[in-house]
Amino acid sequence: PASMAALSASTKLLLQHTKAAVPVIKGPMYPGSNPELVAAVSEAGGLGVVQPISMTYLYGHDFRAGLRLIKSLTSKPFGVNFTIVPNKKYAKRMEEWMDISIDEGVKFFLTSLGKPGAVVKKAEVHGVRVYHDVHTPGVARKACDMGVDGLICLNDSMGGQTGNRAAAAFAAELRGGGFEGVPLVCAGGVANGAGLRAALDAGYAGVQMGTRFIASDECRVTQAYKQAIVDAKASDIVWTNKLAGTNSSVIRTAQVESGGLQVNGFVSWLLRNSLTKTLTRTLMLTRALDVYKRAAFDEECQIWQAGRGVQHIDAVKSCAEIIAEMAEVARAEES
Numbered sequence: 001p002a003s004m005a006a007l008s009a010s011t012k013l014l015l016q017h018t019k020a021a022v023p024v025i026k027g028p029m030y031p032g033s034n035p036e037l038v039a040a041v042s043e044a045g046g047l048g049v050v051q052p053i054s055m056t057y058l059y060g061h062d063f064r065a066g067l068r069l070i071k072s073l074t075s076k077p078f079g080v081n082f083t084i085v086p087n088k089k090y091a092k093r094m095e096e097w098m099d100i101s102i103d104e105g106v107k108f109f110l111t112s113l114g115k116p117g118a119v120v121k122k123a124e125v126h127g128v129r130v131y132h133d134v135h136t137p138g139v140a141r142k143a144c145d146m147g148v149d150g151l152i153c154l155n156d157s158m159g160g161q162t163g164n165r166a167a168a169a170f171a172a173e174l175r176g177g178g179f180e181g182v183p184l185v186c187a188g189g190v191a192n193g194a195g196l197r198a199a200l201d202a203g204y205a206g207v208q209m210g211t212r213f214i215a216s217d218e219c220r221v222t223q224a225y226k227q228a229i230v231d232a233k234a235s236d237i238v239w240t241n242k243l244a245g246t247n248s249s250v251i252r253t254a255q256v257e258s259g260g261l262q263v264n265g266f267v268s269w270l271l272r273n274s275l276t277k278t279l280t281r282t283l284m285l286t287r288a289l290d291v292y293k294r295a296a297f298d299e300e301c302q303i304w305q306a307g308r309g310v311q312h313i314d315a316v317k318s319c320a321e322i323i324a325e326m327a328e329v330a331r332a333e334e335s
Helices: 009-018 035-043 052-058 063-073 088-103 117-125 137-145 167-175 193-201 223-231 265-272 277-297 308-312 319-334
Strands: 024-026 079-083 108-112 129-134 150-154 184-187 206-209 237-240 248-251
Touching (some): 117 129, 137 150, 193 319
16 A cells, blocks of 8 residues: 555645544543543544643642653643633643643643644744634634644534534635645544544544543443433434533533523623623623533433534544544554
8 A cells, every 4th residue: 555645745744733543633622621531632643632621620639640641641742721711810731731731741732712823933933733713714824824834614513612614615614725735633522433434534634532532431420321312312402501601512401401502682782782691601601611511420411512423423433443443544544
């Protein structure tokens, strides 16, 4: 077989940036993203990504100690996610986490929300690659203009804070918009080898998976949460804005549906009003973090974030098994 010849140039670039063996990134999840899971994904050949609030607030690790725990479990590279929000206190903490990450040898940052320009400038000095979450071609253009190395393309099948475009349509829009040299990562709806195959065929460099890794042996959430993912079909996934103020993709349960899926008229007005929207969203997000933390550890709390990829998940598996199936697809590409 011709070695890597058949893998697209953008997939090769993604693997160069991530230093992974397989074009699969574990999404930075809350809950999920416990250090053992991050390490297991990287050890199996994908790229595990740390979600700092998940690591510290949810799983109770000191940030540096958490990174060192991952390094004690695998010698393979992993990434760290930074959410860019207009909150001075959080921005200061993010800056500290970034310094610690660089200090501990992390070479891949994944940025969400906000403008990634300042992160890119800092990362470049230390040889760190930066990929940014995007949900529209406009946001993608701005991120590229700020110098990011790749784009995580959020589609309407992902769990948690979701995108608004179908995966294939989004890829087509971006391919037509002058993003040829930039690796595009498909985020949402992929949970098996067939999903990776479809993403590569659509022009993506690789995939980011979240829901699939929640239903893994190494993820620290309740058995009830994992089983709900195994049992759910795509039609069981609903969008609600009553948790974080923006649409979250969750599994339909009686708890989720009680009182409706959308906020009431007054809260809706608070979220639209320029004077109140930031504070309202911050308060809702803070409360949502507590709800999702309960959902990770308490079987009775059935507020489970998940994407439409649940359709393709029929068992809880180890990260090694999950990645091995993806690796076969990537290997088939090479031959």
